[in-house]
Amino acid sequence: MSGPNTDYDPVEVTPLKSEEVEAARDAALAAIAGATDLEALKAVRIDHTGDRSPLALANREIGALPPQARKEAGQRIGQARGAVNQALAARQALLEREHEERMLVEETVDVTLPTDRVPAGARHPITTGSEMIADIFVAMGWEVAEGPVIEAEWLNFDALNLGPDHPARTMQDTFWTDPTENHVVLRTHTSPVQARTMLTREPPIYVVCPGRVFRTDEYDATHSPVFHQVEGLVVDEGITMAHLKGTLDHFASSMFGEGITTRFRPSYFPFTEPSAEVDLTCFVCRGAGRTDDGSSCRTCRGEGWIEWGGCGVVNPRVLTACGVDSERYSGFAFGMGIDRTLMFRHGIDDLRAFFEGDIRFTTAFGSDIS
Numbered sequence: 534m535s536g537p538n539t540d541y542d543p544v545e546v547t548p549l550k551s552e553e554v555e556a557a558r559d560a561a562l563a564a565i566a567g568a569t570d571l572e573a574l575k576a577v578r579i580d581h582t583g584d585r586s587p588l589a590l591a592n593r594e595i596g597a598l599p600p601q602a603r604k605e606a607g608q609r610i611g612q613a614r615g616a617v618n619q620a621l622a623a624r625q626a627l628l629e630r631e632h633e634e635r636m637l638v639e640e641t642v643d644v645t646l647p648t649d650r651v652p653a654g655a656r657h658p659i660t661t662g663s664e665m666i667a668d669i670f671v672a673m674g675w676e677v678a679e680g681p682v683i684e685a686e687w688l689n690f691d692a693l694n695l696g697p698d699h700p701a702r703t704m705q706d707t708f709w710t711d712p713t714e715n716h717v718v719l720r721t722h723t724s725p726v727q728a729r730t731m732l733t734r735e736p737p738i739y740v741v742c743p744g745r746v747f748r749t750d751e752y753d754a755t756h757s758p759v760f761h762q763v764e765g766l767v768v769d770e771g772i773t774m775a776h777l778k779g780t781l782d783h784f785a786s787s788m789f790g791e792g793i794t795t796r797f798r799p800s801y802f803p804f805t806e807p808s809a810e811v812d813l814t815c816f817v818c819r820g821a822g823r824t825d826d827g828s829s830c831r832t833c834r835g836e837g838w839i840e841w842g843g844c845g846v847v848n849p850r851v852l853t854a855c856g857v858d859s860e861r862y863s864g865f866a867f868g869m870g871i872d873r874t875l876m877f878r879h880g881i882d883d884l885r886a887f888f889e890g891d892i893r894f895t896t897a898f899g900s901d902i903s
């Protein structure tokens with residue numbers, strides 16, 4: 534900092550000359566008046582009031598003047614800076630007001646204009662289909678039960694009387710989790726939910742259990758390593774195969790319409806005794822085996838029936854393994870593929886349509902099944 538210089542003539546210091554100060558002020562005022570938006574005004578503010586602006590530099594020079602000259606120069610520059618700051622503030626307020634008014638006009642939403650709507654999407658057909666199936670049973674007073682998809686080997690197999698040598702336990706059919714010594718699998722069917730239910734509640738039991746299951750199957754038009762089943766389980770006093778037949782007939786006609794019924798063929802499942810394969814009246818030829826033009830029905834190959842699932846009277850060994858008194862109680866159980874059931878109901882000929890995520894497929898069901 535240079536000290537005061539007694540010989541110093543303020544008029545000699547160029548930036549402090551009154552015409553220079555006025556010129557700097559007028560230039561600033563003109564620039565402010567010429568700024569047509571807030572962005573431009575910001576630049577003007579930096580140029581004309583910033584540290585390197587003529588008026589700021591002049592202000593700094595005041596200190597170098599002899600004391601008697603400082604007052605006048607200070608006043609001159611102070612007035613000029615005041616005028617500039619005032620003009621800036623006024624312009625800022627004006628431009629802000631204008632900006633706001635313009636935004637209000639530009640951002641107005643005309644709610645009457647037609648728009649391209651984003652599709653709302655649809656729930657997956659397996660979800661709505663599973664709920665629809667569950668509702669048929671809920672309407673009869675049954676409850677919906679669920680179990681985990683990652684399941685203990687014991688519940689998936691042993692509790693259901695699937696001995697260690699049963700073919701379904703071999704590596705081909707089952708996804709085992711690592712390390713296999715933990716005996717944990719991706720459930721291969723919804724039947725473990727039967728065991729879980731019997732282990733956790735007392736009869737009478739009336740439950741329906743829809744869910745996802747896993748098998749090491751090839752992915753093709755009728756198989757997928759991930760698919761869906763619905764399990765039914767009843768345990769009560771005096772339950773017979775006749776109750777099972779009546780229940781499945783009701784399930785069939787609720788799902789496929791009046792006149793669609795079921796037929797049982799003797800079969801074997803370790804967890805039921807006796808066991809049966811359930812067939813459904815062919816929903817295309819409605820049991821006739823031939824179509825209107827007299828040719829053999831292609832869907833059921835002229836049989837009049839198509840395979841639907843498995844069922845039977847709960848094996849007393851399963852009741853006992855799950856802590857149910859098999860002297861007092863008996864029960865029935867069944868298991869169907871949900872995907873397969875929905876394919877029948879909607880004439881879908883390729884299972885993969887459920888899993889490929891084509892929104893056109895899903896949307897068609899969004900309003901169909903609900």
Ligand code: DAH
Nearest residue numbers: 722805843844845866867868
């Ligand atoms: N769990 C069997 C399967 O995945 C289906 C099944 C058959 C379930 C008979 C049952 C039943 O509850 O009683 O092939």
